[in-house]
Amino acid sequence: MNESKPFTPGKRSTATHPAMRAVLLALVVSPLAIFYSVYLTDYKTKPVARTAWVSWHDDPMHAVYIGWETPTGILCSVRYGIDPGNLNMTKNEPISATFHSVNLTGLTPDTVYYYRVETPGGVYASGRFRTAPVIYAPFTCMFTADTQPKFGPGWYEHLANIVNTKDYSFLAMVGDMVEDGTKDEWNYFHTVGSKYYDTVPLVPVRGNHDRPRDLDDDEGTPDTYYFASYFPQSVDAAMNENPYDKYQQFYFSFNWSSVHFQVLHFPEVDLDDEGDGGLSLRDYHQAFTTDHLTWLEQDLNRSRAMPFRVSMFHCPITSAGFYGENYVMKEQLLPILHRYNVTATFSGHAHHFERGTLVNRTHYPDNPLTYFVVGTGGGLADVGLRPVPETTICTASPSYTEMAATATTLTFTTYGFDGTVIDTITIRA
């Protein structure tokens, strides 16, 4: 057994010198090793972003809020006006803070305002926004979701660069802006967002990853609920009856031109309540709370006169993604959406793009609901797709969806990052 015997295992390198083989080995291994190590750590080192964002609660014709964060607690003010060279109105903060939110009220509809956030040290951020029109004027907005850095930062920065070149009335971020809700992730989110914050307002929808992972604080160290600090709640805390989520529910609605938009809140249980910290059916099948459903119906009833109604909520009613169909949403939410003839819904959660149609042939055959899943904002892609019967189109590549509205039509167009039109559909009032 110990006799020497030549052995030829197969084709191998002709480099015989150990040093040369070591160099070749390093050359082969280093590209991926260096990329992964930088890619997976660099985005976690961003400081507080020096930027400000514009959003609103329920009346973007007359009121918006400007939010920003400072590394330390300081007193700031916002100067604003319709002439960029003469910002003649000022709102001063009453107390020092690190998370800032200033409401600008009494605004004129369909008007471009310029603003400047000022600190004792000078101008902190600046930008402009346009208030919502009173008439049914044409406008374009964008929908995306799931920018969360699921495995590295993903392609949100690429998307932000595209948004920066557009003239959208607003960008609706349909949940899961971050993965674990940690401060460094939020710093990265706003750092990337600063590429377009100065010209494109942000309409946030809370996703399951945007709230603290440890909802009931049973892990000993309560998580900080950064989402609420960045995007103040509009719903009265007294209405909150959600037994699974002690944090305030985040839902509101607003009109923009011919469209009534709803931002809905979908509660989920604390993931660690399942013991192993993993996912379970229960996580996906939590019902809407009574107060939320009541508000939802009342709000849709009030918007019957609007040509279009668009509802945004993070978890889709159904999709080709690996979450599949959500039975509770299908039983509780969908009948209401059909009853009030909601034109379209936008969701994320599943990391792909999908459009489909949900039809209630028994009770509301004339109210087909077009649903979109726009979870391609950067948090990587689903591992596979399983089209459901309602699916018209689905794809798991980077994309973004625009909505161009007129008084009588809504045109939804989904683009790949190279400008390829992946899907387009026009819905008439």
Added chain:
Amino acid sequence: MLLQTLTINPLIAIQLVAVVQTGVMAILVSTRKHTSNMTKRAGTALEFFERFGYCALGVFAVLFIDAGVGWLAGAWGYADWRYQLPSALLLVVAGTAYLLAGLLKRGSWITLVYLAAVTTTLLLFLHAWVAAEVVMGVLLETGLPIVLGVLAGAGLLVAGVETALATRQEGRKGRFTWDISPVMDRVFNRWTNLVIWALAVVQGILLFSGYSLLTFWVT
């Protein structure tokens, strides 16, 4: 009609290709062409690990080809093909290379049985079992590592049996049922491997940022 593309996403799969191909390249550049003065025991051990490596590559090959073909067939018509096509093609090419230049280069009926078992297991798991789940992501994420582990264990067994048979039949004709090494080594030489490695690594890096080999220069 939409085809079900429940398989490994090209984004994830191409990362696997990049990692696996980096491993293949690392072995190719760091081991010598001829190992002289090697003992029979060392030669047997090397043979075992080589056969096991081919079995492992065979598992990856089935996974890659399934993903590549699945995404070519299911996603071609309605996807952002500039983003997905390079990954899908690379998956098919790399998978084919791993099969032909690895597991099927030379072998016996045991090799074929193993390959059939791997193919059947993975296809049933991905396209029948997982696809039948309500929330299929859970089973996919927890089950796939287990399935791959079982197949790797079977690969160890196959490598052991084949090595034992080869050692027993040393010097005899017909050590393997077939041996197409000369042809395969010419086609899938180090330059082929280098090209696959370079493309997979670049594509894998680009995909994370929303680019691909076909879109990077477009946008």
